[in-house]
Amino acid sequence: MTHPDPTGRALDRRGFLSLATAGVAGSALSVTVGSMTPAAALPTDATEAAGTTARKRELRAMWISSVVNIDWPSRTGLSADELRAEYRHWLDVAAAMNLNAVFVQVRPTADAFWPSPHEPWSQYLTGTQGGDPGFDPLAFVVAETHARNLELHTWYNPYRVSMQADPAQLLPDHPARRHPEWVWPYGGKLYFDPGLPEAREHIYAAILHSVEHYDIDGVHFDDYFYPYPVAGQTVPDAATYAAHGAGFATIEDWRRHNVDTFVRTVSERIKQLKPWVKFGISPFGIWRNASTDPRGSDTGGSQSYDLQFADTRRWVLEGWLDYINPQIYWQFGLAVADYAKLVPWWAGVAAQSGTHLYIGEALYKVTSGVFTDPAELSNHLTFCAEVAEQGTPVHGNVYFSAKHVPQDPQGSMSRVRADHYAHPALVPTMPHLPGTRVQQPVLTHARPGDDGVALRWVDAAPHRRRATSFAVYRAAGKGARVDIEDATQLLGTVRSDGQVLHGFTDTTAVPGERYSYAVTALDRLWNESAPSRTRRA
Structure with missing residues (x-):
């Protein structure tokens, strides 16, 4: 995937309310551990190096991307056994890093990684849209992820229909072929028109089918709503605005209303089906700049409110999301988008509604050389812990993308693990979701x-x-x-x-x-x- 950074350049693109929290000391017969072969062990004493953090509860996740075979599957045409083996590899990576969640892309382009009655099998499985992979990948993902006791957030791209712009290349029974009036081309891709209620209803049905039929833990969207602007092109929705935009002073306000309606409706319908399933979004890291809107951040980059018509701040304050996961893909000191300014801004917004805040981390920028300090990501986590200690919680971090984690560019992930992930962590609790009063074992x-x-x-x-x-x-x-x-x-x-x-x-x-x-x-x-x-x- 690609999206612009704040300067406009293209860039490549993973709860519990404590019922009893007191520690306990018990008495029992003491014995000495006999002769054993010590395994390669994590440090388990209470002594930590200066500048490191150990948090009992924080989300630690990575994105596993399927679009254009970024992470999994690594290529099309793999056998069912090869697909399973590759996914197990990513779970091995997560376990080695002491992660506790994965965000797995299961609907990259109006297609599916499960037998959906609404959309065809994804071409990123077999190389052919509609090609049956020979098993149910999502059922496998759920079982294997939970076997490792990792939280599974299934990741969907709402509006993108295809990574190319020719409807004729879609299957004849694809919903975009059956309803060409729902779709428009832009920037070399096809999109469902967010302004059409009929198109939105289709997207709801496609996503919620997986929520209803699979034991997932969360529903996740990334930063793609209305498409990122393409120079010299205009989003072709003037006719839709004319038909559906009554009462809105500008087409921009109407577009934001369309996305707001979509986000609120998805949230409500998820909770109607399964109240415990979390809903979260990972938007572009800047809502608005303070120079444009005094409620915005002290930044100078692209604004998702104006470019993707994504009023991400409102979604948080309205309580439509269980978590917000902004992609703060920039380094400390970057003039137009300083990590040290954006994290506290988002933390302050999220704290107003109790929405959990996870920070999206650009591990790929270490690989590309944009982050020149090998300690940049580890320093990000130290800073997030400091912000949380000041009373505006940062609940965890998510890394893009999975393939860069074992590559460990410049030793950056090894440093993160040593400094912050030396011990396992539990996923943070969400007291507003319906829990079960489990019994003391x-x-x-x-x-x-x-x-x-x-x-x-x-x-x-x-x-x-x-x-x-x-x-x-x-x-x-x-x-x-x-x-x-x-x-x-x-x-x-x-x-x-x-x-x-x-x-x-x-x-x-x-x-x-x-x-x-x-x-x-x-x-x-x-x-x-x-x-x-x-x-x-």
Whole structure:
């Protein structure tokens, strides 16, 4: 994908209310860990290097793009087994980085990564629009992502129909062929007309089909609403404005109304279907400049309010979104779009409605050489933590895109992991969403063995209140106290299979060392139970 930066150049383009938060110390028989082969372990003591952060709750995600085969699938024509293997690779990458969510693009161009009754199979699967990949990729993505206990946000492009402008290249039964009046070309691509109620209804149906039929955690849009301006071209919607724009003084106000209506309606319909599914948008990083609008940011770049007709600030203040994820794809000190000015501005806006704020990070700009300091991204996270400490929360960061994460340009992601992601983290809670009062688990034993310390616990809750997953905590040292609010003590999370008995093996335990363990239960929105009684090993 491409979009302009603030100077107009083209650029290439991933909850829980705590029910009990007090740490707990328990008494149990102390034993010494026997002879084990130590695994490559994350640091688990409470000592962190200067300038680093350890946050128990923050969203850590990456975008996995399918359009033009940016990330997954890496190319068209892969077999079903190859498609599965590639996706598992991206989950391996997420696990290695201690991420806890992925944003996976499943509707890149009015097509689908699932058997949709509304739109054809995506050409980015097989190379041919409508080509059956031989399995249900979205069902596979849901199962594999949840098996790793990662949160899954399915990512949709609302209005884009095709990356080329010739309707004849679409399947004959494509909705854009059946309803050519819904579509117009612009900038070498095809788009649904956002001003047509009939086109919007089609888009709602296409997106909500996946929400209804798949166990996703979130619905995600990026920054594409009305298309980014193309020099010498005019968006061809004058006739639509004439037919539907009564009462609006300008076509620009009408266009913003169309996008506002779309965002509000999607939000409402998601919650009608599944109130727990999150809805978030990742817009261009500048709403408006203060020189244009005193409510805007101290910036001087392109304005999404005026160019994409996306009133992103309003969406936040109206409470239509569960989270906003602005693409603040710029470095500290950039005159027209300074990271140090934009993050506090967005944090201040989001804090007014309680909307969660995640910052979109331009990992690709390290690869391209725009970010010359290898510590730029790590410094971004340090700054976000400082802003959050001042009372305007920044709830996490999302990286574009997946393929750059294992490339680790200039060691930038290794630095992020060492400085900020050395320990796992839970997804932040969203108290306004309907949670489940999960029950405190019963940790029955923690026993050393050849492979590590084996933990076993029981989820004794009634079936409808059983946990979605569990968090495992560890404190090092003889008689150590487990404090579940200490981010450095979070060892990992385990997905529940819905049964009563559960287990986990701590393969990072060092032979001869003593540890204390506790387990908490988590619902699907990451609400956390009180901790189990402590067991020592």
